Amino acid sequence: MRILQIIDSLEAGGAESMAVNYANALAKNVKFSGLVSSREGGPLVQQLGDQVSYFHLNKKSTFDLGALFRLRNFVKINNVAIVQAHSSSFFIAFLLKLICPSIKLIWQDHYGDSEFLNKRASLVFRITIPFFDGIIAVNQKLKNWSTEVLCFKNVIYLPNFSGVKKEVLPATTLKGVPGKRIVLLANLRAQKDHFLVLEVARKIKEFYPGWSFHLIGKDFDDTYSRKIKNLISAYNLDEMFFLYGTRQDIGAILEQASIGILSSKSEGLPVALLEYGFHKKPVVVTNVGDISEVIKNRENGFIVNAEEEEAFYKVVAELIDDDNLKITFGNELYKTVTENFSEGVVVKKYLNWLQSTILK
Numbered sequence: 001m002r003i004l005q006i007i008d009s010l011e012a013g014g015a016e017s018m019a020v021n022y023a024n025a026l027a028k029n030v031k032f033s034g035l036v037s038s039r040e041g042g043p044l045v046q047q048l049g050d051q052v053s054y055f056h057l058n059k060k061s062t063f064d065l066g067a068l069f070r071l072r073n074f075v076k077i078n079n080v081a082i083v084q085a086h087s088s089s090f091f092i093a094f095l096l097k098l099i100c101p102s103i104k105l106i107w108q109d110h111y112g113d114s115e116f117l118n119k120r121a122s123l124v125f126r127i128t129i130p131f132f133d134g135i136i137a138v139n140q141k142l143k144n145w146s147t148e149v150l151c152f153k154n155v156i157y158l159p160n161f162s163g164v165k166k167e168v169l170p171a172t173t174l175k176g177v178p179g180k181r182i183v184l185l186a187n188l189r190a191q192k193d194h195f196l197v198l199e200v201a202r203k204i205k206e207f208y209p210g211w212s213f214h215l216i217g218k219d220f221d222d223t224y225s226r227k228i229k230n231l232i233s234a235y236n237l238d239e240m241f242f243l244y245g246t247r248q249d250i251g252a253i254l255e256q257a258s259i260g261i262l263s264s265k266s267e268g269l270p271v272a273l274l275e276y277g278f279h280k281k282p283v284v285v286t287n288v289g290d291i292s293e294v295i296k297n298r299e300n301g302f303i304v305n306a307e308e309e310e311a312f313y314k315v316v317a318e319l320i321d322d323d324n325l326k327i328t329f330g331n332e333l334y335k336t337v338t339e340n341f342s343e344g345v346v347v348k349k350y351l352n353w354l355q356s357t358i359l360k
Helices: 014-026 043-047 065-077 087-099 114-119 123-131 140-148 194-207 223-234 250-255 271-278 309-321 323-340 343-358
Strands: 002-007 032-037 053-056 082-086 104-109 134-137 155-157 181-185 212-216 241-245 259-261 283-286 302-304
Touching (some): 002 014, 014 104, 087 123, 114 140, 134 140, 259 271, 309 323
Parallel strands (some): 002 032, 259 283
């Protein structure tokens, strides 16, 4: 098989990470694995394996014909048979199908606001999706949406998986006291609800001095970001609440962390949660998307309802107080992730699906 991933950019994010993970994983399993970024490059290009063929289109607009024909040439030169389009890159894949009708198209739906699918526009999908041969949904709600709203038959749910990351130097050194660090892997976007974490941090400061919060994720320097920074100062959290922006050395960062958290109002199946598990971190997370498919409350982590600040604080405090619980949760989550959300498990299901439905 000769398979190409297409993604809008390689900025740090869940969909972008999964495009890279698929490209890297498939390089070990198929004859050709490539990745094309259409609009922007980004730091995740550093995570691409040496066996992955990478090309950047430098697309300037929705109907950039130059970019489309550059994509066609890349596909033809590399004899690509299957194109897997991630998120909004489905549209350029649709245009490619019009001029390369022999290729097989897959759309991987990473839609993050899966709690609010009733508000999702569907017209453009209804027009373009009939040209696709299959859809991969990263959670059950997205699968149901494709089958019920788009009336598409060949839909498979494949969870996100954590891929092996390249070591990136120099490694980030987290501030704060070793053994007392709480990490949040999430871009600074409203759905991630960093404001809940700020409120929790205020209480942690009062009752657990020395503990600190470390936010890893892209800062878009927008209103949301500025409000976070203003509240850090207003709440006098400057010595315990730190923003690092985008980082590629996630493994090194998590080795310095004691607890991993996710405070989202909406999710699919966050790659960050799998990263926590892969590095044996105890977690406190919100019950959104398919997170409950991974976390069983008080078995391999704590899971609370979104936007419930007091409940979130109480279980963070419980973890802080109990070192044995931190170890138990970390080990159990590692077991869950490696047995159910590992690269090998997911890629095997993926390849079987391709053989039985796409290439039959």
